[in-house]
Amino acid sequence: MEKIYNKLVRDKIPEIIKSNKGIPYTRVLDDEEYKLELEKKLEEEMKEVLSARGMDRVEELADLMEVIKYLGMLENVTLKDIIKKGHEKSSKKGAFDKKIFLEKVEED
Numbered sequence: 001m002e003k004i005y006n007k008l009v010r011d012k013i014p015e016i017i018k019s020n021k022g023i024p025y026t027r028v029l030d031d032e033e034y035k036l037e038l039e040k041k042l043e044e045e046m047k048e049v050l051s052a053r054g055m056d057r058v059e060e061l062a063d064l065m066e067v068i069k070y071l072g073m074l075e076n077v078t079l080k081d082i083i084k085k086g087h088e089k090s091s092k093k094g095a096f097d098k099k100i101f102l103e104k105v106e107e108d
Contacts, residue, residue, distance in 0.1 A: 007044075008037035035074055042067045 014024040029037060045064040052060045069079040 008034075008041050031074075035071075038067060038071050038074070042071065 008029070014026055017024040042064070045060060045067050049057060049060040049064055065079070068082065072079060072082050
């Protein structure tokens with residue numbers, strides 16, 4: 001039986017498939033395909049975060065962070081750089097601690 005995936009997977013997935021008596025068919029992506037597939041993976045992981053709860057959500061958040069890390073690497077920045085930028089934005093615009101929901105703005 002064959003199952004089609006056509007998606008970016010973690011590096012050890014082909015080995016895991018082989019250890020389970022499967023035959024993985026893979027190829028290495030070029031840089032443009034890699035960026036596109038990371039972006040697709042970002043959306044996939046985000047959906048999984050939204051549907052998960054408890055420790056499952058924590059695991060999905062870790063997956064999401066891993067994708068963010070590699071998207072950052074394509075921009076020549078580290079996860080540490082991304083976190084630092086987040087702290088800078090929090091200092092300038094605030095965070096989400098106060099749970100503020102903006103309903104509307106009236107302008108003259």
